[in-house]
Amino acid sequence: MEVRIEDLVKRFGDVVAVNHVNATFESGKLIALLGPSGCGKSTMLNMLSGILPVSEGRIYFDDQDVTSLSPDKREVGLVFQNYALYPHMTVLQNICFPLKIKRIPKKERIERAKEYARMVHIDDYLDRLPKELSGGQQQRVAIARALVKEPKLLLLDEPLSNLDAKLRVEMREEIRRIQRESGVTTVFVTHDQEEATSISDYIMLMKLGVMQQFAATRNLYNDPANLFVADFIGNPTINQLHGIYEEGSIRADGFAKAIPIGNYKIEDGTRIVFASRPESVLVSKKSGETEMEVEETYISGKDTLCVLNAGDGFLRAYVDNEDAPEEKTAVRVSFRKKGVFVFSEESGERYYE
Amino acid sequence: MNNEKKHRHPIRYDPDEKFEISILWKILLFLGPFMAGILLFTIYPFINAFLMSFKENYSILRDTFSGWGLGNYRKVLNDPIFVSGLKTTVKYVVIVVPISLALSIVIAVLLNNAKRFKAILQTAYFMPLVTSTAAISLVFRFIFANEGGLVNKIITTLGQSQINFLGTNKWSEIVLYIFGIWNILPFTIILLLAGLQNIDPQYYTAARADGAKTFDIFTNITVPLLSPTIALVAIVNSISAFKIFDYVFQLYNKPGPGYNLYTIIYYIYEKFGGTKPQYGYAAAASIVLFFIIAVFTLLQRVLQRKTDY
Numbered sequence: 226m227e228v229r230i231e232d233l234v235k236r237f238g239d240v241v242a243v244n245h246v247n248a249t250f251e252s253g254k255l256i257a258l259l260g261p262s263g264c265g266k267s268t269m270l271n272m273l274s275g276i277l278p279v280s281e282g283r284i285y286f287d288d289q290d291v292t293s294l295s296p297d298k299r300e301v302g303l304v305f306q307n308y309a310l311y312p313h314m315t316v317l318q319n320i321c322f323p324l325k326i327k328r329i330p331k332k333e334r335i336e337r338a339k340e341y342a343r344m345v346h347i348d349d350y351l352d353r354l355p356k357e358l359s360g361g362q363q364q365r366v367a368i369a370r371a372l373v374k375e376p377k378l379l380l381l382d383e384p385l386s387n388l389d390a391k392l393r394v395e396m397r398e399e400i401r402r403i404q405r406e407s408g409v410t411t412v413f414v415t416h417d418q419e420e421a422t423s424i425s426d427y428i429m430l431m432k433l434g435v436m437q438q439f440a441a442t443r444n445l446y447n448d449p450a451n452l453f454v455a456d457f458i459g460n461p462t463i464n465q466l467h468g469i470y471e472e473g474s475i476r477a478d479g480f481a482k483a484i485p486i487g488n489y490k491i492e493d494g495t496r497i498v499f500a501s502r503p504e505s506v507l508v509s510k511k512s513g514e515t516e517m518e519v520e521e522t523y524i525s526g527k528d529t530l531c532v533l534n535a536g537d538g539f540l541r542a543y544v545d546n547e548d549a550p551e552e553k554t555a556v557r558v559s560f561r562k563k564g565v566f567v568f569s570e571e572s573g574e575r576y577y578e
Numbered sequence: 579m580n581n582e583k584k585h586r587h588p589i590r591y592d593p594d595e596k597f598e599i600s601i602l603w604k605i606l607l608f609l610g611p612f613m614a615g616i617l618l619f620t621i622y623p624f625i626n627a628f629l630m631s632f633k634e635n636y637s638i639l640r641d642t643f644s645g646w647g648l649g650n651y652r653k654v655l656n657d658p659i660f661v662s663g664l665k666t667t668v669k670y671v672v673i674v675v676p677i678s679l680a681l682s683i684v685i686a687v688l689l690n691n692a693k694r695f696k697a698i699l700q701t702a703y704f705m706p707l708v709t710s711t712a713a714i715s716l717v718f719r720f721i722f723a724n725e726g727g728l729v730n731k732i733i734t735t736l737g738q739s740q741i742n743f744l745g746t747n748k749w750s751e752i753v754l755y756i757f758g759i760w761n762i763l764p765f766t767i768i769l770l771l772a773g774l775q776n777i778d779p780q781y782y783t784a785a786r787a788d789g790a791k792t793f794d795i796f797t798n799i800t801v802p803l804l805s806p807t808i809a810l811v812a813i814v815n816s817i818s819a820f821k822i823f824d825y826v827f828q829l830y831n832k833p834g835p836g837y838n839l840y841t842i843i844y845y846i847y848e849k850f851g852g853t854k855p856q857y858g859y860a861a862a863a864s865i866v867l868f869f870i871i872a873v874f875t876l877l878q879r880v881l882q883r884k885t886d887y
Contacts, residue, residue, distance in 0.1 A: 276783060297789030309784040313802040313885075322798070323788040374788070 226287050226377040226410050227252045228273065234281035235268050242268040244434040250412065250427070255404050257421035258414045260431035266414045267382060273412060274380050275299045286377055302371030304381040308363045310355040316342070316366050317351040323374045341369040345403055361392045372407055381413035385420060397424050418458050422446065430454055447563070452573035455500050455566055464506065466499045466538045467570060475499045480536025484515045486560065489567050489576045496570040505564030506542035510550060513557025519550045533558060631861035638857050650862035660863060663845040670841065671819040674758040679812055682763055686770035687800060700771065707764040714761065715828035719744065722753050747838040750830065754839055757825055766811050773807030806885040813878035817871050823847065842867050
C-alpha cells in the first residue's frame with residue numbers, strides 16, 4: 226500500500242515537532258525515518274499509526290484519507306521500542322491477541338498465529354512467557370503480533386535500540402527478510418545511519434522537524450541535498466573544509482594554497498564548505514594538484530587512514546597499506562568527481578557545477 | 579591491612595575476629611523493644627492459647643485444669659452456637675470480600691483514568707481510612723435510624739413504608755454488609771491504585787492499536803496485570819473479614835438485634851468473658867480460626883507466585 230503525506234505538521238504547544246513534511250512511500254518498500262534525537266521522527270511514526278493526532282496536513286493510505294482514523298481503523302501493525310509484549314500471555318496468546326479482539330474463531334486464530342510465528346522463526350517458543358525470551362526473540366514476537374493482523378502498513382519504533390550490538394546486526398537483516406517475505410510497506414524509526422542505510426530502500430532524513438531529504442538510500446550518500454545530509458550519512462563522516470570560493474578553487478581557512486575543486490556556479494568570495502568523502506580523496510607521493518602534510522596515520526584493516534593537514538581543517542583519506550606515506554611527510558592530493566560536494570557555509574545549501 | 583580494617587563495615591562477620599560485644603548490645607538495644615513486644619503480646623499469648631486449648635476444665639484465675647485432651651475441640655465443634663457463628667462469619671466473608679473487591683477495581687480504574695481532580699478524588703477515597711470506625715458506625719446508625727434516618731426519609735418520601743434497618747434480623751445483616759464493604763473500600767482502592775500505576779501505559783497503547791476497546795482492555799490487560807495486587811487484597815481482606823467483630827459491636831452493641839450476627843470472634847469473646855467463662859473453649863475456637871486464616875495466608879503465597887510476571 227502506498228502512503229502519501231501531505232503538508233504534515235505537528236505542534237506541541239509552541240514547539241513544532243514536524244514541520245510541513247511531504248512525501249510518498251512506495252508500496253512494498255522499507256522506509257527509514259532517520260535523524261538525531263528530537264528531530265520528529267518518532268512523532269512522524271506516531272502520526273502515521275494514528276496514536277498522535279496531526280495538527281495540520283493529511284495522510285493518505287492509497288486513495289483513502291486516514292488522517293482522522295484511529296490506529297485500529299488504519300490497519301497498521303505497530304512494533305514498540307520495548308516491544309510491549311503482554312507479560313501475562315504466552316507467545317502464542319500474544320500473537321493471537323489482535324485476532325481475538327477481532328473475534329476470529331479460535332481455531333483460525335491459532336492457525337494464523339502459528340503461520341506468522343514460523344515466518345519470524347519463533348515457532349519453537351509458543352508456550353513461553355515474554356520474560357522467558359531473549360531480547361531478539363521478544364522482538365520477533367512483537368513483529369509477528371504486528372503482522373498477524375495482515376496490516377497494510379508495518380511501523381517499527383526504534384526496533385533495534387534495545388538489542389546488543391551483535392544481535393542488532395542479525396535482527397536488522399531479519400527485519401529486511403521478514404519485510405521482503407510479507408511484502409508489507411514498512412516504516413521504521415532509527416537514529417543510527419548505518420542501521421538505516423544497511424536495510425532500507427528509502428530514507429527520510431529529518432532535523433528539527435524539517436525533512437532534509439527523502440531519497441533512495443544510495444542517493445542519500447551519493448547525492449546529498451545539503452550539508453546536514455552529507456554530514457549525517459556516512460561512516461567515517463565526510464571531510465569538511467571551510468573557506469572562500471575563488472575561480473574553481475577553495476581558499477581554505479588557515480591554508481596557504483588554493484585547492485582546485487572544479488567550477489561551480491558560485492560568486493567569487495562566497496564562503497563555502499567543501500565536503501569530500503574520505504574514499505574520494507586521492508593521496509599520492511608524486512602526482513596530484515595540491516601538496517599537503519600527513520599529520521597522522523592509523524592502520525585500519527587493509528587500508529591506512531591518513532589525516533592530512535589543511536590549515537584550520539583536515540582531510541581524512543584512505544591509502545593502501547603498501548602505499549601509506551610516513552607521518553610528517555608531504556604528499557600530493559587530488560579529488561575524485563564522485564563523492565565531492567560544495568555547500569554554502571551560511572545555509573548549508575548545495576551548489577552545483 | 580591497617581587501611582582495610584579502618585574501612586571495614588563494623589558489623590560484618592569475620593571468623594578470625596571475635597564478634598564485638600558492644601555491637602551485640604547495640605543490636606539488642608535497637609531490636610529489643612520490638613522483640614519484647616512481639617514476645618509478650620503475640621508469641622507468648624499464642625503459645626498459651628494453644629496449650630490452653632488442650633487443657634480440660636481450665637481456670638485462668640486458679641491456673642488449674644483436670645487434664646490434657648481434645649475435649650475442648652470436641653465441645654466447640656459440636657456446639658451449635660459456634661457452628662452458627664462460623665456460618666455467619668463465612669457468609670460475611672463470602673459476601674463482603676468479593677463485592678468490595680469488584681467495586682474497588684472499578685473505582686480504582688476510574689480514579690486512575692480520571693483526567694481532572696485526580697488528586698482530590700484520590701484523597702477523598704482515602705478519607706474513611708483515617709476516620710475512626712466508631713465515628714463511621716455512629717454516622718451509619720443515624721443514616722439507617724427509624725425516625726429521621728436519611729434512608730428512611732428517602733423511602734417514605736417515595737411513598738414506601740418505613741423499614742426497621744437496625745432492629746430486624748434481615749435488614750441488620752444487610753446494613754452490616756454495607757458497613758463492612760464501606761470500611762474495606764479505601765484500603766483496597768489505594769492498594770489497587772498503586773498496582774494500576776505500576777502497569778506500563780504502553781500495553782494500553784499496544785492493545786488500542788490492536789483494535790481493543792475499553793472493555794476488552796479492562797478484561798484482557800488491566801485485570802490480568804493487576805492480578806498480583808488483586809490476589810493480595812483479596813487475601814488480606816478475607817483474613818480481616820474472618821475476624822469480624824468490631825463492626826457488629828459498634829453498630830449494634832451486641833451480636834445483632836436478634837443475636838443473628840454472632841461471629842466466631844463473638845463466640846471467643848463471650849466464652850472468655852461473661853458470667854460463666856469457659857477459657858478452654860475460647861482457646862480452642864481461637865486455634866480453629868487461626869487454622870482457617872493460616873490456610874488463606876498459604877493460599878496468598880501460592881497465588882502471588884503464580885501471578886508474578
